[in-house]
Amino acid sequence: MRRWGTGLAAMVLAGGGLAVTAGTAGAVTASSAKAAAACETGWGSGEKTAQAAGHKPLENIRTGQHACYDRMVFDVKGGTAADRVGYRVNYVDTLYQDGSGEAIPVGGGAVLEIRVAAPSYDPETGGESYPGRARKPLPGVDITGYKTFKDTRFGASFEGDTQIGLGVRARLPFRVFQSGGNVVVDVAHSWNAVR
Structure with missing residues (x-):
């Protein structure tokens, strides 16, 4: 069981897009990973x-x-x-x-x-x-x-x-x-x- 959990976690980290429930921490999904990867762009282009x-x-x-x-x-x-x-x-x-x-x-x-x-x-x-x-x-x-x-x-x-x-x-x-x-x-x- 431990190997299966480790392999599944590795797939999520590699971008497998699978949802994983980790206790009370909630699910990690591809959409939440994408939101976390968004770049800040509110700097503007003024002086x-x-x-x-x-x-x-x-x-x-x-x-x-x-x-x-x-x-x-x-x-x-x-x-x-x-x-x-x-x-x-x-x-x-x-x-x-x-x-x-x-x-x-x-x-x-x-x-x-x-x-x-x-x-x-x-x-x-x-x-x-x-x-x-x-x-x-x-x-x-x-x-x-x-x-x-x-x-x-x-x-x-x-x-x-x-x-x-x-x-x-x-x-x-x-x-x-x-x-x-x-x-x-x-x-x-x-x-x-x-x-």
């Missing part, structure tokens, strides 16, 4: 901002793929949860480089302009802390095969902010938040995402 409480240097930009969204993380050197790292993220028709005003082509169906209050240089020494170059893809970032991210471009590091152009598949919902000393940008795979 997201936070005020800075200082400027520490940008150390790295990295990306990752998740079941419901693609993620970009800005690592701020020496940043902690107590440091408020400012940002402004919004969709733009064209990315214009800070300082020069030159248009920077960014691939994809829509462009997110991301500004993080962390310069690509150390404000105290003037030394480079992140090797981004204007108009070029982000160094060390490979978004090949991502569902949402299609292109990355370094804009500039100007007056304490670093500017990035993120090309995405379409104008999709996104969220921005600070985690520790990092700024995180998540862009959903769709408006009605299900894993």
